[in-house]
Amino acid sequence: MQLVCKNLPGHSHYNDAGGKFVKKQKKWYDYLWIVSATYLILGFFNILFAWLGLICFFIPLGIALVKGKKSYCNRYCGRGQLFELLGGKFGLSRNKPVPNFLKQKWFRYAFLTFFMVMFGNMLFATYLVFANTSSLREVVTLLWTFRLPWHFAAASTASVAPWVAQFAFGFYSVMLTSTVLGLITMMLFKPRSWCVYCPMGTMTQGICQLKNGKS
Ligand code: SF4
Numbered sequence: 001m002q003l004v005c006k007n008l009p010g011h012s013h014y015n016d017a018g019g020k021f022v023k024k025q026k027k028w029y030d031y032l033w034i035v036s037a038t039y040l041i042l043g044f045f046n047i048l049f050a051w052l053g054l055i056c057f058f059i060p061l062g063i064a065l066v067k068g069k070k071s072y073c074n075r076y077c078g079r080g081q082l083f084e085l086l087g088g089k090f091g092l093s094r095n096k097p098v099p100n101f102l103k104q105k106w107f108r109y110a111f112l113t114f115f116m117v118m119f120g121n122m123l124f125a126t127y128l129v130f131a132n133t134s135s136l137r138e139v140v141t142l143l144w145t146f147r148l149p150w151h152f153a154a155a156s157t158a159s160v161a162p163w164v165a166q167f168a169f170g171f172y173s174v175m176l177t178s179t180v181l182g183l184i185t186m187m188l189f190k191p192r193s194w195c196v197y198c199p200m201g202t203m204t205q206g207i208c209q210l211k212n213g214k215s
Pocket residue numbers: 060072073074077078079080194195196198199200201202
């Protein structure tokens with residue numbers, strides 16, 4: 001029998017039958033935290049890169065819908081890896097148990113609903129710019145409340161339609177907000193506490209349960 005002590009994504013140490021500790025070979029997907037970190041940094045230089053974040057929406061949903069599995073969360077999510085790295089290896093987490101209410105179904109689905117309403121709000125703001133009833137706002141809204149001037153990353157937006165830029169500002173706001181929430185709960189509790197109530201995780205879990213006929 002093998003005992004597995006998981007430290008970092010893909011960085012497990014195996015205590016095999018002979019009692020030896022052997023490093024598990026890292027796979028390419030163990031480095032996806034670099035992609036997540038790069039994405040966040042690029043948003044400070046060119047807001048249009050925010051569009052790439054849609055990949056993190058469609059791939060997990062696609063895998064859950066087609067295969068009925070949460071492989072994205074278990075293997076390919078760079079954001080989860082990033083929290084594990086910062087909270088684990090870099091010791092930025094207090095490593096305390098996650099409060100019970102965060103794990104409750106009612107909370108996870110309430111947070112998902114809130115998140116989707118705010119997402120719809122962001123899409124509506126994009127539509128208003130598309131319909132010429134509102135002008136482009138070069139701001140990133142953090143935690144759905146704080147409007148941060150973000151004109152320094154807007155140089156390239158002159159070459160695209162204003163609604164394309166508006167969506168980028170809105171979507172980057174969503175990504176930055178979820179990262180900040182994830183970092184706060186990472187510091188307060190376990191490194192991957194965000195995964196307990198992450199809307200994408202809740203959605204894919206719900207889809208997998210429906211697909212696999214579980215309640
Ligand atoms: S729950 Fe969210 S953050 Fe965690 S691994 Fe899944 S998609 Fe990534």
